[in-house]
Amino acid sequence: MSERIGIVAVAQTKYQKSRPDVRESELVYEVVEKLLTETGLRFTDDGTGIDAAVTCSHDHWDGVTISSWPIADVTGGHLRPEEKVAEDGIFAAYYAFIQILSGHYDVVLVTAHTKESQTSKNLIENSSFDPVYHQMLGLDYTMCAALQAKRYMYKYGITEEQCARVVVKNKKNACKNPNAQEPAELEIGDVLSSRPLAYPIRYLDKKPTSDGACAMILAREEKAKKLTDRPVWIEGVGSCYEGYYIGDRELGDCENLIKAAKSAYRMAGISDPKKEIGVFEISEEYSYQELLWTEGLGLCDKGRGGTLIESGATALDGEIPVNPSGGLLSGVPTNVAGLSRVAEAVIQLQGKGGDRQVSARKALAQGMCGPCGQLQCVMVLGI
Amino acid sequence: MAEKSLEQVKISIRVEIPYLWTAGKYLARLYNEIKENERFVANKCPKCGRILFPPRIVCGRCHVRASDEWIELGPRGTVKDYTIVYYSMKDPSTGKPRPEPYPHAVIVLDGGGLIQHYLEETDPEKLRVGMRVEPVFKPKSERVGHPTDIRYFRTVEE
Incomplete structure (x- = not known):
């Protein structure tokens, strides 16, 4: 990369089980207005403000095409560039990063929102399956996740207790995150005895049902440095897709995430992520x-994820803290999920993590989409 | 070997997904006024002074938060644009088809603000840009707080 691209500001709503007080535009403006106030930026056509917006939401979730x-x-899309993923x-x-890298824009707003409370997660997920094959079987992502969990446990001897430790750790971390929806002090037994x-x-x-929004502003290096004294640079990005049919995939491993991470590490010049990256916010x-x-x-190593959490390495005070924010298990809406991982990584690198702050100069954010993490994206950030 | 042509397989499924949307505080105010008082209300852009109808949080042109000043519009208005629809379209709020043909119009409410709605008049000879119209509301007992509380706009002679 000839020039670096930085994230200059991030904003999140408090995540909540339901936000009947606002419609989507009002929810998204909560985070956009915070960014405009923090950066002093305005939507302009003359290169002095925000040049364009990239938004993430989903037609089926919102019940409206486009x-x-x-x-x-509220995203400055009136007679101006706005594109949706x-x-x-x-x-x-990622898209905004590429827009700036291309030389087309200098400053881009990114938003993501979803109100999961307004419809049925199971039915929305069901409609993503092949309508002439799997949809009529009533599949949703939870059933597929169960198949993946079982395969992973069978293949490597991962235990239900090890999985429960993730819930205990993340919900405890969430107690230190004021935006978290469902922080809790739990015992492993509480998880194992839930229905x-x-x-x-x-x-x-x-992950519980959640409503909320997240937004951030990306800028070319020269402008990023003027907009904040603590820009966070996007050092590497990689993504990788997987087969559409669950049966075509080896669910006990995640080859697509391995490839996405390799691609991001290569771009960021990372050879040993465990040593070089100080914090991980993952989906x-x-x-x-x-x-x-x-x-x-x-x-x-493959099959050692259970041992890793048992070692305490991924705890808030461990060597490689994973999800200091409390992760998605503490409540973040789908679509917002991956962007909120990036936002939390930025918060850590800017030293704004409050009680959940860890020591790191590089961070990793991971997002995904589809059943069993079918599409994966990894972003490496640094200061 | 001559291959027998396969029978085409077609799958018919009906996708039904329930939604419970919330109107937010700006639209809710308009809908309550329609339901309770047969009135149209709008908010304004504090920068350009543009009337925002339906009411909303931000003026998309000026990128500023709308003011808290509320104004009343209409109820009469002037037809700015119209079409006549000759096919039956399902009304998503009732699930029933609307009898065709019916005019669909853009109406400038007195005081400003555009509303899209149906016209009572279906005779193409009698429709014209600039015609004066007024809303016909359903009886209060049938109103739910929604634009469909208006049956249509009817022609008025002034």
Whole structure:
């Protein structure tokens, strides 16, 4: 990269189970207005402010095709460039990064929002499956996650207790995050005795229903340095897709995340992520995913994700803290999920983590989309 | 070997996904006024003075938060633009088809603000840009707080 691209400011709503007081535009403006106030930027056409917006939301979730139109006013999309990605917010950040790298824009706003409370997660997920094959079987992501969890446990001897440790750790971390929806002090037994959803996944193994929004501003190096004294640079990005049919995939491993991470590490010049990266904010919609994803990210060998969490390395005070924010298990909406991982990584590197602050000069954010992490994206950030 | 042509397989499924949207505080105010008082209200941009109807949080042109000043519009208005629809379209709020043909119009409410709605008049000879119209509301007992509380706009002679 000839010139660095930085994230200059991030904002998140408090994540909540339901926000009936606002419609999407009002929810998104909560975070956009924070950014405008913090940076002093305005939407302009003369190169002095925000040049463009990339947003992430989903037509099915919002119940409207082209789900970015109801928020166009608040994202500066009125007679100006605005583009939407529908996979996960981390891909919106990726898109904005590429827009600036291309030389087309200098400063780009990124937003992501979803109000999961307004419809049925199971039905929305069901509609993502092949309509002439799998959809009529009533599949959703929780059932697929259960298949992946079982395969992972069978293949490597990962235990339900090890998965429950992820819930205990992340919800405890969430107690130190004022934006977290469902912080809790739990015991492993509380997780194991919560009601079953799809064996071996129980109620507390799954991310709760959540409403909220996240936004950030990306800028070319020269402008980033003027906008903040603490820019966070995007040093590497990688993404990788997987097969559409669950049966085509080896669910006990995550080859796509391994490839996405390799690509991001190569770009960022990382050879040993465990030593070189100080904090990890990753997308665990289900507890087992944090263990499996730490393997995919190269923090331990295949099948050793359970041992890694038992060692305490991924705890808030461990060598490689994973999800100091409390992760998705503490409540972050889908689509917002990956962008909020990037935002939390930026918060850590800017030293704004408050009680959840850890010591790091490089951070990793991971986002995903689809059943069992079908599409993966890894972003390495640094100061 | 001659291959027998395969029978085409078609799958018919009905996707039903329930939504419970919230109107937010700006639209809620308009909807309450329609329901309770048969009135249209709007907010304004503090910068350009533009009337924001339906009311909303931000003026998309000026990128500023709308003012807390509320104004009343209409209820009469002037047809700015119209079409006549000759096919039956399902009304998503009832699930029933609307009898065709019916005019769909853009109406400038007195005092400003554009509303899109139906016209009572279906005779193309009698429709014209600039015609004066007024809303016909459903009886209060049937109103739910939604634009469909207005049956249509009817022609008025002034």
